[in-house]
Amino acid sequence: MPIPTPVVDDLVRPVDPQPVALPSAPAAPPPPAPDPASERPPAVAALKDSASVGLALVPLGLAFGVLVTQADLAWWWATAFTAFIYAGSLEFLLIGLVAAVVPLATVALTAFLVNIRHVFYALSFPLHRVKGRAARAYSTFALTDEAFALATSERARSWSGRRTVFLQLYMHLYWVGGATLGGLLGSLVPEGVTGLDFALTALFTVLALDAVRDRLDDLPTPALALLSAVIARVLFPSQMMLAACSLFAIALTARHFAGRHFTGRHLAGRHLAGRRASDAARSRRA
Template sequence: MPKLPRTVNLPVPAKPTRFEIVEGLRITAPVAAGYIPLGLAYGLLVVQLGMPWWMAPALSLAAYSGSAELLVITLAAQNTPLAVIAVTMLLVNFRLLFFAFSFPLHAIEGRVARLFSMYALVDEAYALTAARPNGWTKPRLLAMQVLFHLTWFVSGLVGVFAGALIPTQIQGLDFALTALFITLTLDSARSMSELPSAALAGLSFAVAMAVAPGQHLIVALLFFVACLSVRHILHRRGILRFPDSLPPSGGAGQVRHEGKAS
């Protein structure tokens, strides 16, 4: 019997850095395009609320988080105390701590590069790495995060300059923040397992409006976090169980019918 040639597992050569950067930009570009209209609305909102123009780029550098920046601008325009704004920012961005547990930060070497990646960790960057769990390298990750940040920064600046050229107030522009959170809520509540969270959010807001109408936002956020913590503990102990999805139409009757037939 003839001997088969012996196969040798050679290491896969690393791809060039330029290829990894281009690949990161290619993956990120369609998602980053969604930043443009929201960034324009953010810049316009800064001007429309009477805030100084430099606040838009300053916040994009100091507190890089789209939803949180819109929230800070709205609260600052209402002369909200600084302590309330700080706590609200902490609660809104607290989710990023859990994103970091599964983000491929281990692929990034170097203290400066790793610190930037931690700073530039946003929802869209986490979503891309979660959807594509393999193949992330340092150049690809940094290219993704730089493009996200640059797109948001430039869009905000263009919105500021565009807002300065508009002589009249745009009615309803301050609804951009509310519309953003409504969209995020509807996008996340697509199954029965997420409906309890939406119900708890509504309950938290109702309680806050009844208990502290003057500080309803911060009270609602704190109460909502407390409710989620209690729900998590009860779920871990097996006391609470929620179905994962809605049953199909007529599904229950079909199951009973098949059970009798068997």
Template structure:
């Protein structure tokens, strides 16, 4: 019987990492179309700061310290109405509380270095999370940091340009303070596209209606607190099996079979 020739041992070499320059350019390519959406909102934010009679430095100061478009628009609107600082702080906490849950699935593990990781945590915004959720693979430290730096710079620069433009406008622009309301309406419509989101929309409306009756002067803060309490209570009922989602199989016909109206969206 002929002996089989001895085959050379195969060695699995690690796949070489792509150059940092390539990763940075790829991060710019992915991020640029989304970052462009920051420009009109940042301009409106900067102009709004001037139109409300607030100091110009408040726009970049908030952009660097808070770095949350919806929260910043909310803060300048409340500040112009002489809202107490404690109310502003609690409102910002409730508005930005969602970012805590984003961190659970954000690819922070690819970031090495204490300063870089702290910056990535600071620069975690909705758009950064959405991009990583849509592209769960392929994120590296240069690519991820490039994305977050571009988002941050676009927002800060747009706000500064808006401040400069607002200082050149001699007249008061009517309705510009509606930018905050328009932003939240857009976010609400974007989130409420399925039947599953309907209970949350109804809870939000009911919370605001109760707040208007109970505390009309602090309606926003009270409505947020009531809405958070309702969401927490609904979550507990879901966990205990008392309440089921309108689209969950367990709630259909009581037999675990989905009805035609209760199918997944």
């Protein structure tokens, strides 16, 4: 009986491989979404940054303009004060000084004592990002409490110098515009209205609360500031601002050096403990 010969094609036909499921690589995390504010031009981004404080500066400027007219000064004094002095609390003090025609030396001394806190502002204000002599000069001139609070916040670390300067410019315009409008409309406000000068204190309170909220991990700093203010109010009531700023600066400096001393001792202790452990291990091997 003949043996059937196998078909060659059946012997050499390749077997279809079964699909093997390969382990899938983990999906790459999506790239972080870009900050919309960083993609805008600096002038547009700064306009949004200044809106919150600027909306508070306008009614504050209105109050200042009204106080100027109630002190029997012409309305344009409000524009001149805010445009060329631009010192916030000092401008409120100048109303009474100018109305009383005090000597220029007294005005200069008052300005020095009230604005000496700006010396401490310059230590952490990001002026090094501002390019150009004119821009740096204006940024120094427009360094107010509000601008300092915004430009040194956590979210402002990536701001460019142009964005910072535009922020200061917008806040300056808010202040000048509000004061000019208040000076023009001041005659319409009855003289019996009181409390307008408290607007500045209210704005500073809001800025202080925002600063504390942004730095909840650094509560000793506002505690030192409050303690300095209380001590200055009790011991130096006539020079409270200067005394409080000086005490606060001394307290921060002492805390800085105390922290460095503690850190140095801690590192030295760890180094000594490491050497002792190394010597002990070496003696056991011997």
